[in-house]
Amino acid sequence: MRDAATLEAAIASGLSTEEFRQIGTLLGRPPNPTELGMFSAMWSEHCSYKSSRRHLARFPTESPRVIEGPGENAGAVDIGHGLAAVFKVESHNHPTFIEPFQGAATGVGGILRDIFTMGARPVALMNSLRFGPLSVPKNRTLFTGAVAGIANYGNSMGIPTVGGEVFFEDCYSLNPLVNAFALGIAPADRIFRARAEAPGSPIWCVGSKTGRDGIHGASMASAAFDEEAEAKRPTVQVGDPFLEKLLMEACLELMQGDALIAVQDMGAAGLTCSTSEVASRGGAGVEIDLDRVAQRETGMNAYEIMLSESQERMLLVVRSGREAEVTRIFDKWDLDAAPIGTVSGDGLLRVRHQGRLAAEVPCRALTDDAPAFDRPAARPSWWPSPEVTPADLPEPSDWNAVVRELAGSPELASRRFVYEQYDHMVRSDTVVRPGGDAGVVRIKGRDLGIAMTLDGNGRYTARDPRRGGALAVAEACRNLAAVGATPVGATNCLNFGNPERPEIMWEFTEAIAGMTEALEALAVPITGGNVSFYNETEGQNIFPTPVVGVVGVLDDATRRIPQHFAAAGDLLFLAGPEGGDALGASAFLKEHHGRTDGRPPKPDLDAEVRLGAFLRAAGAAGLAASARDLSEGGLAAAAIESLFAPDGSRLGAGLEVECADRLEGTLFGEGPARALLSVRPGDAETLARLAAREGVPLAAVGSVGGDALRIRVNGSPAVSVDLDGLADTFRNSLGRLALE
Amino acid sequence: MARFAVLVFPGTNCEGDVLHAIEAVTGQPAALVWHKEGSLDGFDAAVVPGGFAHGDYLRAGGLARFSPVMEPLIRMAESGRAVAGICNGFQILQEAGLLPGAMLRNVSLSYVCRDVRLRVEANSSPLTCGLAPGTTLRMPVGHAEGNFRADDDILEALEADEQVIFRYCDDGGEASDEANPNGSRNNIAGVRNARGNVAALMPHPDRAYEEALGGVDGRRLFESLHRFTES
Numbered sequence: 021m022r023d024a025a026t027l028e029a030a031i032a033s034g035l036s037t038e039e040f041r042q043i044g045t046l047l048g049r050p051p052n053p054t055e056l057g058m059f060s061a062m063w064s065e066h067c068s069y070k071s072s073r074r075h076l077a078r079f080p081t082e083s084p085r086v087i088e089g090p091g092e093n094a095g096a097v098d099i100g101h102g103l104a105a106v107f108k109v110e111s112h113n114h115p116t117f118i119e120p121f122q123g124a125a126t127g128v129g130g131i132l133r134d135i136f137t138m139g140a141r142p143v144a145l146m147n148s149l150r151f152g153p154l155s156v157p158k159n160r161t162l163f164t165g166a167v168a169g170i171a172n173y174g175n176s177m178g179i180p181t182v183g184g185e186v187f188f189e190d191c192y193s194l195n196p197l198v199n200a201f202a203l204g205i206a207p208a209d210r211i212f213r214a215r216a217e218a219p220g221s222p223i224w225c226v227g228s229k230t231g232r233d234g235i236h237g238a239s240m241a242s243a244a245f246d247e248e249a250e251a252k253r254p255t256v257q258v259g260d261p262f263l264e265k266l267l268m269e270a271c272l273e274l275m276q277g278d279a280l281i282a283v284q285d286m287g288a289a290g291l292t293c294s295t296s297e298v299a300s301r302g303g304a305g306v307e308i309d310l311d312r313v314a315q316r317e318t319g320m321n322a323y324e325i326m327l328s329e330s331q332e333r334m335l336l337v338v339r340s341g342r343e344a345e346v347t348r349i350f351d352k353w354d355l356d357a358a359p360i361g362t363v364s365g366d367g368l369l370r371v372r373h374q375g376r377l378a379a380e381v382p383c384r385a386l387t388d389d390a391p392a393f394d395r396p397a398a399r400p401s402w403w404p405s406p407e408v409t410p411a412d413l414p415e416p417s418d419w420n421a422v423v424r425e426l427a428g429s430p431e432l433a434s435r436r437f438v439y440e441q442y443d444h445m446v447r448s449d450t451v452v453r454p455g456g457d458a459g460v461v462r463i464k465g466r467d468l469g470i471a472m473t474l475d476g477n478g479r480y481t482a483r484d485p486r487r488g489g490a491l492a493v494a495e496a497c498r499n500l501a502a503v504g505a506t507p508v509g510a511t512n513c514l515n516f517g518n519p520e521r522p523e524i525m526w527e528f529t530e531a532i533a534g535m536t537e538a539l540e541a542l543a544v545p546i547t548g549g550n551v552s553f554y555n556e557t558e559g560q561n562i563f564p565t566p567v568v569g570v571v572g573v574l575d576d577a578t579r580r581i582p583q584h585f586a587a588a589g590d591l592l593f594l595a596g597p598e599g600g601d602a603l604g605a606s607a608f609l610k611e612h613h614g615r616t617d618g619r620p621p622k623p624d625l626d627a628e629v630r631l632g633a634f635l636r637a638a639g640a641a642g643l644a645a646s647a648r649d650l651s652e653g654g655l656a657a658a659a660i661e662s663l664f665a666p667d668g669s670r671l672g673a674g675l676e677v678e679c680a681d682r683l684e685g686t687l688f689g690e691g692p693a694r695a696l697l698s699v700r701p702g703d704a705e706t707l708a709r710l711a712a713r714e715g716v717p718l719a720a721v722g723s724v725g726g727d728a729l730r731i732r733v734n735g736s737p738a739v740s741v742d743l744d745g746l747a748d749t750f751r752n753s754l755g756r757l758a759l760e
Numbered sequence: 761m762a763r764f765a766v767l768v769f770p771g772t773n774c775e776g777d778v779l780h781a782i783e784a785v786t787g788q789p790a791a792l793v794w795h796k797e798g799s800l801d802g803f804d805a806a807v808v809p810g811g812f813a814h815g816d817y818l819r820a821g822g823l824a825r826f827s828p829v830m831e832p833l834i835r836m837a838e839s840g841r842a843v844a845g846i847c848n849g850f851q852i853l854q855e856a857g858l859l860p861g862a863m864l865r866n867v868s869l870s871y872v873c874r875d876v877r878l879r880v881e882a883n884s885s886p887l888t889c890g891l892a893p894g895t896t897l898r899m900p901v902g903h904a905e906g907n908f909r910a911d912d913d914i915l916e917a918l919e920a921d922e923q924v925i926f927r928y929c930d931d932g933g934e935a936s937d938e939a940n941p942n943g944s945r946n947n948i949a950g951v952r953n954a955r956g957n958v959a960a961l962m963p964h965p966d967r968a969y970e971e972a973l974g975g976v977d978g979r980r981l982f983e984s985l986h987r988f989t990e991s
Contacts, residue, residue, distance in 0.1 A: 175904075177773070178811055446810075448780065462972060
């Protein structure tokens with residue numbers, strides 16, 4: 021093999037002196053430059069999870085429903101009827117900042133490959149987005165570009181985007197977040213695993229040709245940004261959703277038979293990662309010849325071919341003698357497919373190029389032997405955040421104006437501008453559309469529905485990471501309950517700053533602790549996820565932003581709880597504990613007072629469990645004409661969201677609330693474990709009995725109807741906002757801000 | 761009995777929705793036909809579903825007309841049998857010269873997915889033969905290039921000949937600017953050919969055929985198509 025790589029080259033590629041020494045020990049010699057590149061990508065934070073692995077082990081990952089937990093391309097849970105839901109969320113933050121359209125689009129492409137790699141047909145997408153304030157032109161470019169990129173990719177693939185979230189904070193200006201979620205359905209007994217077994221089996225590279233794009237994307241995503249970000253544009257991949265659609269159809273067609281042993285998506289670190297992971301999971305080795313890899317450019321060297329992150333490629337381990345089936349199906353779809361090597365029994369990744377040995381590395385050295393750190397964590401001196409109470413705040417004089425302001429604020433306004441750019445109806449299975457608490461798709465020919473939601477609140481986590489982590493899980497489960505679904509599994513994307521800073525590691529470990537408490541209380545296992553560290557630009561770290569995706573089942577999708585008021589005269593009830601008037605880190609504080617301080621509300625996990633059981637029982641019994649969870653913006657936001665249905669219809673409401681103190685907390689407080697329900701008058705008594713049985717406090721808070729949102733406090737009128745104006749403000753404000 | 765062909769190009773993604781809608785609404789058999797097929801023998805009607813045929817490269821629907829299946833499709837149209845297009849299927853039929861007009865990008869320059877209201881303008885087509893003119897229907901759109909264009913002469917002739925079969929309208933049935941999701945001239949959402957056996961629309965009846973999906977108005981179009989094949 022050629023010359024040995026130097027320590028300087030190792031450091032330039034993101035490895036430490038200690039890591040370089042360790043590579044030498046594992047190989048028994050210094051690595052050559054190609055091998056060094058492979059280690060640098062595989063040992064990057066992005067691929068190795070070296071700062072997070074030990075902490076992630078704390079998540080609960082088991083339940084009778086879990087078929088595939090963390091470690092595979094995606095998690096899988098049993099949803100009954102002989103079916104599995106296969107799902108995962110992943111970040112594409114760094115590429116999006118460099119090139120928003122392609123960066124976000126390829127995030128969708130990558131997560132979809134993770135799903136159909138498992139043999140599952142993708143049936144739904146969601147995304148969680150964070151940008152800086154839209155008052156800054158650059159943020160508008162990033163926001164609209166990322167949304168257009170996501171739309172382009174998901175729409176072309178023919179997979180509905182049924183939910184998600186987007187929020188805006190200063191801290192994301194130079195570091196936006198794009199987390200993409202996908203969910204697929206597979207027969208429960210036909211989940212494909214990415215494990216190379218049976219030495220001698222041919223290995224194929226299928227799909228797109230390999231080019232020079234995206235080289236070292238994994239390392240790029242594992243470093244903080246500086247003003248040189250522009251120079252990193254070539255590390256962003258360019259997506260082709262049409263090609264991926266063909267690749268998906270071809271792979272799923274091939275997977276109907278038994279010609280395949282394993283399938284592995286080629287994402288970060290391309291051929292290096294896919295070959296070494298598939299081999300080390302199966303306890304095998306791999307021999308490949310790079311001259312047989314279809315290339316779209318001439319003169320690529322081994323380093324470039326091994327590290328290219330060209331999109332829309334897959335690695336197949338084919339059963340010996342079944343190659344003709346692969347050729348036939350990929351010919352049908354006009355895709356490149358070529359054998360590039362074989363599974364070996366010696367545990368080595370052996371790479372040949374132009375007749376020479378270009379690399380020879382134990383597969384496990386790249387994967388299992390990657391370093392794992394227990395980085396120091398230190399609680400910052402400011403913690404805990406002081407509480408914020410109304411007494412600290414100037415009292416608003418015009419509550420109508422405050423309601424209008426909040427309804428049109430970036431925090432609470434309708435996300436219609438975003439989700440109407442996503443095809444959310446393709447596949448004709450979407451039974452709860454975006455704009456509700458959770459998206460729901462049905463399974464044709466069965467009663468079954470699958471509900472899903474993505475939630476996280478960086479402001480909460482920034483002020484109290486443990487509470488923020490727990491509240492993200494609690495809100496996601498509450499959102500599912502609000503459509504009547506039972507949570508069965510969760511995935512997560514942990515977006516944090518630079519883990520080399522002790523206070524960031526403290527945020528990280530605290531958030532995981534909070535999430536774990538809530539996951540255990542609500543009996544929801546984690547089946548996979550993704551960590552994105554180094555969300556730091558020019559020394560500024562983002563709010564710690566754990567995003568939780570929870571998937572639930574509805575035994576009868578037609579019994580989903582509607583998300584909008586159904587009929588004038590229906591009665592309104594607030595379910596959940598009293599005293600939910602906490603304003604710390606709330607949407608109200610941010611949008612009306614321009615403050616992001618205070619301490620988020622204390623999670624009440626027992627109350628969440630009871631509320632969830634109550635909502636599901638109410639839904640199954642057909643007692644809830646509509647339901648909404650209370651989260652950002654509290655009671656007022658839940659009411660506003662319930663007024664305007666996706667078919668364009670609208671209904672006013674008259675809220676009646678008691679309030680001993682100032683009104684802010686009653687209207688906008690974000691206390692957890694609460695939901696707003698509307699109920700036909702004849703069902704109110706039954707609902708009250710159900711609430712009593714489930715131990716959920718229930719308060720009558722008015723009725724549906726009228727041409728305004730009216731709020732009476734202690735019997736006196738306090739708010740009256742007419743529906744026409746409110747509809748325009750709520751539905752159109754975000755689009756106006758984005759296109760200004 | 762009528763047999764329906766649902767064409768599938770690489771990149772088509774609504775074939776399952778259309779197949780399911782036809783079977784659920786009409787009870788008649790339908791089959792997927794791959795674009796490399798050279799024959800549509802044995803079919804009484806064909807539907808070109810939505811999606812991104814050939815990735816919509818060149819132009820939406822622009823490459824599909826070179827697919828082998830287009831030859832028998834054109835013969836089918838010439839024989840007077842029913843040919844219908846939905847969304848990308850509309851664009852493909854335009855590009856193949858089976859329907860008038862062309863699609864520009866939406867005036868918003870963005871993809872748009874939401875419910876729209878349609879007014880039936882003429883019942884002289886396979887998609888509207890069971891519907892009274894003036895009827896309004898609600899169903900989703902989902903497209904980035906649905907902005908119907910034709911020059912003044914063609915447009916005038918289309919209107920005079922009652923070849924416009926659907927117009928975007930508001931809740932009151934008025935073809936207003938606010939109700940137009942893409943900037944189409946004259947709020948045109950669907951047209952037919954001169955002979956009256958080829959028709960298409962941009963909105964998706966295949967996404968509005970069961971209450972669970974939020975509406976059932978799309979059923980009326982498939983019922984019409986079935987009726988047309990029996991006439």
